[in-house]
Amino acid sequence: MSNNNKNYTLMDAKKAEEIVRSNVKKRKRKDIVLKSIGQFAIFVALSFLVFLFASIFAKGIPGFFQHYVTLEVNLDQKRLDPKGDLSADSLYSGDARKLVLEALYKEINPKGRKQKKAAKKILSSNAEIRVAQMVLENPSLLGKTIPITFALDDDIDSFLRGYIKRDTPERDRRINDTVIKFVNVLVEKNLVDYKFSDYILSGSASRSPEIAGVKGALIGSILTLFVCFILSFPIGVATAIYLEGFAPKNRITEIIEININNLAAVPSVVFGILGLAIFIGVFGMPRSIPLVGGMVLGIMTLPTIIISSRAAISAVPPSILDAAYGVGASKLQTMFHHVIPLAIPGMLTGTIIGMARALGETAPLLMIGMVAFIVDIPNSIQEPATVLPVQIFMWADFAERMFVNKTSSATIILLVFLILMNGIAIFLRNKLERRW
Amino acid sequence: MVIMNYSNNMKLETKTIGNIFADNPKITSRNVNVFYHDKQAINNVSLDVGSKEIISLIGPSGCGKSTFLRCFNRMNDTIDGCKVEGNIVLDDQDIYHPSVDVVPLRAKIGMVFQKPNPFPKSIYDNVAYGPKIHGLASTKDELDSIVELSLKNAGLWNEVKDRLQSPGTGLSGGQQQRLCIARAIAVSPEIILMDEPCSALDPIATAKIEELIHQLGKNYSIVIVTHSMQQAARVSQRTAYFHLGELIEVGLTKQIFTTPQDKQTEAYISGRIG
Structure with missing residues (x-):
């Protein structure tokens, strides 16, 4: 102690208490300010979230429903099946369209060519395919007259929902007065239903919103994520185990570490360019297939999995390592018997984050051609496909009014898929987590 | 500098006061130096551990006694930048010889740590783990009896x-430490290293462990690092006093605690340093 302290005496206790008391108020006020800033921040974040969900659901839920008309169709055998062999070829070349239109004309009685032309606009272009498919699945229907439900054309759907207004001048409307008159006839006859869409979940990409669905994109997403997981999880975890448990600490491992950390911050479109150059350019793999998409997303996901797996491994208490080494476990035994079981929940968390990011990724897939308009539903990872976010992106780009709703519906499906995937992973994680 | 007579007539240079030799040595260490990167943690220490002898290593914090202990089963290998020089021989085998595998070595030299560290597994699996990985039991019954005997010997x-089948981590601290001792003796070691085994325990649990150490001393060589001089006095036959990485004095426990030869030793045991 220095000698200067000699002259100082400690403060009188009463006086000290007074000073402390006067400070308390100020300190408390600061606490309250900090607390309210935090609460405000949470409030803002929550309101954005609520706004987002409200707008998606407000548009998306109606997108799951659409208007249908039920018509009595005479399934005339000769006209439907000209070759008479009930083959798909024969049925699709048959005269289903005429039969459907005749059923429609019976209800609305169009007079003359102009009115008939207007009546043709009422039904979805898919109507004839629906009839052919029904007969193909169930040939015993041939020759009968049965009620069949057909999707209405998207413009009619928009009109019935009120998106197209009657009082808009006719030339500014997508449907003319004649069509509206016919639609009203159908509504008055109680033939029009508003019900859950047959197409949104089971349909594939289409330019007609009333028959467009997400099935192709959903299966494309599942296949792509499957490839992504198969590639990135084992490689990521193995890399993390090697780097944490076995790699010597030297310049080379340091450079590897820095590079992995940098890769995690690389914009995803760059991985798309890499996929385009390497997988498609060098290896000559086809475009638009989930195999290439999954590989690109797998490479993109790798750093996330590696970094979180390493963190999980290094979070295992060193006393456990000591214990294992102490009884003579080898490095491999220590890793696989003690470290990995304790680190697996953390590894899975990283994988969930990585896969969730991969599921929502569009940019790298655009680069490798998964943005193509693919009507066929993919059956394997080697068939052209698209994925949910790309489907959303494409639908958002289409001009038809009903695609606005479809876009939100597809977003809801994407979110549900995401929640489902995360739910499974969290369930697995909790199951594997040791609670003692 | 005292020049001592080595058993095979070699000369051994050491500053240590007292007799570093044991009558029937299990481990002989000669001129051991340990470095953490550039920092020297152990400076030219030579010490024997006798067969079925309990020897305690005492000294102030940071004096290197734990580091020295961890040389015996090469636990220092797991620390980055740690380098061990010198000669440590276990039953005529240089344990730092490049041909030596640490796995059988650590099966032969068990270790108990400062903080009880049971695996996050069941009590049974904790004890059975060592025998399982070393293949000591060929049948389930054999394994069961190893587990039972080990737990019995650990009291x-x-x-x-x-x-x-309940988790080992659900036991009390003292029980956990005895579980760790059971785990160590389940692989039938010859030597048990204990690194401050009671420092995290209450006096009753400590008394139990000390009693156990006393019992185990009949069958195993035990090297125990401790901060408690009373504990060293109670459990060990010989005591070695470390200071700043050097072995200052070693001798029979009774003699060290009653008539220490070295001034530093005296200062430490009388509570003036440390």
Whole structure:
């Protein structure tokens, strides 16, 4: 102690208490300010979230429903099946369209060519395919007259929902007065239903919103994520185990570490360019297939999995390592018997984050051609496909009014898929987590 | 500098006061130096550990006694930048010889740590783990009897026999430490290293462990690092005093605590330093 302290005496206790008391108020006020800033921040974040969900659901839920008309169709055998062999070829070349239109004309009685032309606009272009498919699945229907439900054309759907207004001048409307008159006839006859869409979940990409669905994109997403997981999880975890448990600490491992950390911050479109150059350019793999998409997303996901797996491994208490080494476990035994079981929940968390990011990724897939308009539903990872976010992106780009709703519906499906995937992973994680 | 007579007539240079030799040595260490990167943690230490002898290593914090202990089963290998020089011989085998595998070595030299560190597994699996990985039991019955005997020898059997499948981490601190001792003796080691085994325990648990150490001393060589001089006095036959990485004095426990030769030793045991 220095000698200067000699002259100082400690403060009188009463006086000290007074000073402390006067400070308390100020300190408390600061606490309250900090607390309210935090609460405000949470409030803002929550309101954005609520706004987002409200707008998606407000548009998306109606997108799951659409208007249908039920018509009595005479399934005339000769006209439907000209070759008479009930083959798909024969049925699709048959005269289903005429039969459907005749059923429609019976209800609305169009007079003359102009009115008939207007009546043709009422039904979805898919109507004839629906009839052919029904007969193909169930040939015993041939020759009968049965009620069949057909999707209405998207413009009619928009009109019935009120998106197209009657009082808009006719030339500014997508449907003319004649069509509206016919639609009203159908509504008055109680033939029009508003019900859950047959197409949104089971349909594939289409330019007609009333028959467009997400099935192709959903299966494309599942296949792509499957490839992504198969590639990135084992490689990521193995890399993390090697780097944490076995790699010597030297310049080379340091450079590897820095590079992995940098890769995690690389914009995803760059991985798309890499996929385009390497997988498609060098290896000559086809475009638009989930195999290439999954590989690109797998490479993109790798750093996330590696970094979180390493963190999980290094979070295992060193006393456990000591214990294992102490009884003579080898490095491999220590890793696989003690470290990995304790680190697996953390590894899975990283994988969930990585896969969730991969599921929502569009940019790298655009680069490798998964943005193509693919009507066929993919059956394997080697068939052209698209994925949910790309489907959303494409639908958002289409001009038809009903695609606005479809876009939100597809977003809801994407979110549900995401929640489902995360739910499974969290369930697995909790199951594997040791609670003692 | 005292020049001592080595058993095979070699000369051994050491500053240590007292007799570093044991009559029937299990481990002989000669001129051991340990470095952490550039920092020297152990400076030219030579010490024998006798067969079925309990020797305690005492000294102030940071004096290197734990580091020295961890040389015996090469636990220092797991620390980055740690380098061990010198000669440590276990039963005529240089344990730092490049041909030596640490796995059998650590099976032969068990270790108990400062903080009880049971695996996050059941009590049974904790004890059975060592025998399992070393292949000591060929049948389930054999493994069962190894687990039972180990727990009995660790004085824990009566307390846990009805809940062998419950988690080892659910036991009390003292029980956990005895579980760790059971785990160590389950692989039938010859030597047990204990690194401050009671420092995290209350006096009653400590008394139990000390009693256990006393019992185990009949069958194993035990090297125990401790901060408690009373503990060293109670459990060990010989005591070695470390200071700043050097072995200052070694001798029979009774003699060290009653008539220490070195001034530093005297200062430490009388409570003036450390």
